[in-house]
Amino acid sequence: MSTYTKLNKVYQNAKVLPLYQNSRYVLMSDCHRGVGNWNDNFLPNQNLFFAALQDYYRFGYTYIELGDGDELWENRSLYQIIQTHSSSFWMLSRFYRECRMHMLYGNHDKKKKRKKYTDANLKEYYCESCDASVGLFPDIEVVEGIRLLDERNGIDILLAHGHQGDLLNDIWWRLGRFLVRYAWRPLERLGVRDPTSAAKNYKKKKRVERKLSHWSEKNGVMLITGHTHRSVLPDPGEVMYCNTGCCVHPRCITALEIEGGRITLVKWSVLTKPDKTLYVGREVLEGPKRIKDYFTEGKQE
DSSP: OOHHHHHHHHHHHOEEEEOOTTOEEEEEOOOOBOOSSTTOTTGGGHHHHHHHHHHHHHTTOEEEEESOOBOTTTOSOHHHHHHHTHHHHHHHHHHHHTTOEEEEOOSTTGGGGSHHHHHHHSSEEEETTTTEEEEOSTTOOOBSEEEEEETTTTEEEEEEOSOTTOIIIIITHHHHHHHIIIIIHHHHTTTOOOTTOTTTOHHHHHHHHHHHHHHHHHHTOEEEEOSSOOOBOOOTTSOOEEEOOOSOBTTEEEEEEEETTEEEEEEEEEEEOTTSOEEEEEEEEEEEEEHHHHHHHHHHO
């Protein structure tokens, strides 16, 4: 099944969330939370992620994770991932309890599409500090797509991971997982790049992005994905394909913020004050840009 056909199916079956002028959404993707070993790419940025979540929680944002939140190709145990990054999951559980968290699955955590799996692994976790099981995301539904819809202003945004239609990352994802777990993971220590990954293969990344852009252009729908790890926020009048980037960049994480009818690409990193003390800070990379302008520009053309 092609990327175009697969995204059409995702769009038709997507969960719909309202998009109002006062809506606040933060979109992140590709955390790849691991088990704290040498190839846990999230580990160096876990404090950045936690600090960013604290800010977004305090300012009333709804957190949406666009897939590959947990690295389940290289690791078998989601329980061990949760224990390793318990502070991040605790913060996410606060969003969830207030109905301010939604989760998509990607190719690396596709197992979360099964309700039986999420019930067994995401319902609760063991809190060492209180020596008891604590609720995590009871009854969570991890979906393939979400639409942010503002019917009044004709704004329609599809959120998906971006792996849809890719042979090894979607259709044959079990084979892709096998290759990563048993072939490329050991070779990564020797500096061999994983050819199945759009994030680590430049030609594959460009090919994936062309397919995603094509779907957005043909359907007149803004498409926001992750998967390639390359952040994108176009100008109004250009193809409405956006990308959150990822949480495993060296020394920073990136996110897309939607607030007050505008969209902004930001990064969180460790910054230095004039007195040389360190702090976690937010920097704007692109925007803010009015979402309505993307759709009015398209109509004018």
